[in-house]
Amino acid sequence: MKKYEQLIKRAFAMVLLVCLASTVATAQQTWKADPNHSKITFMITHSGISDILGLFQQFDATISAAQPNFSDAAFTLTINAASINTEVKKRDDHLRSADFFDVEKFPELTFSSTGIEAAGENRYKLSGNLTIHGVTKPVTMDLWYRGTNENPNNNSQTAGFQLTGVIKRSDFGIGPKFPAPMLSDEVRIQADGEFIRQ
Template identity: 65%
Template sequence: MKKLFSILVVALLSTTLFAQATWKVDPMHAKLTFTVTHLGIADVAGLFKTFDVTAVANQPNFSDAVFELSVDVASINTEVQMRDDHLKSADFFEVTKYPKMTFKSTAVKKVSENKYTLTGNLTLHGVTKPVTMDLWYRGTIENPQSKATTSGFQLTGVLKRSDFNIGPKFPAPMISDEVQIKADGEFIKQ
């Protein structure tokens, strides 16, 4: 009987310690940015102001995490209203027809301590393609103010706008085909 009780206690503790956890991005401490090169001589940056990200993981180091992202494409902001309006038009994102950008990860591969490659399917402008980005897990702490368990991540990588038929009228010498992506965020355990 003692042996059975011990096995049940170990099983319960294992389930509790390594139970699947859901993490939601804290919008007050997150940013999704992009940078392109204009005319080959200057970088122009922007961001998406409205997005949501969820991570679900069994492992405390997020080595098995599944990340899901949804972006309101109309929330694009480059700090120039005329440019933002043009980016929302059919020349680029065509937000009335394609209002959302989504990503769902399919694999996390460890590269080094707390550094991973994150692969998944990105849907943008009606096109879905697999993409791979670099993911840095920056750690987990208890937020001293909210007492919430909080994890931090940074995602970086390069996408080609031509892969998603974004701005085909604008050749690479005018606007770079390669778009640098950087996202930073804190996630709160639910």
């Protein structure tokens, strides 16, 4: 009888250990964007004949995921609208004005993912809610998980991602005084980032 009870206790202990190991293996992990190795850029066509590039210099981005391939990843992003930079001060000041981003009234752009679907090896379709100029719209972008390696500077893991997609500025009320022949309605987005595990 005692041997039987001992066997039951051992079996229970093993099941408990397996459950604990499984829980640890699938625990949510948080990753923060490394500002020195991350960039959010956009491209818009001017007068139908040239592309103008710009970026946002101040932002915070976070990933929460349990799977090592980030197939269950959730993304959040907050951008300082006033940090827009197209390398022309006069144009940047105009973009900050009420004609475009109206940064005094709407100081932040935000994105919060709502779903992620596989689209090939380490490729995903990332859906979420994007808020610009006080308007929130659902968007779907292409996400490429580029891999993970050890960061020699802080002995932590770093994961790389690239996010690309196209949005329409008219959906968010950006620059309504400037028609598509002057400034394209479609704006191409590309975000490249290194995320450090916390």
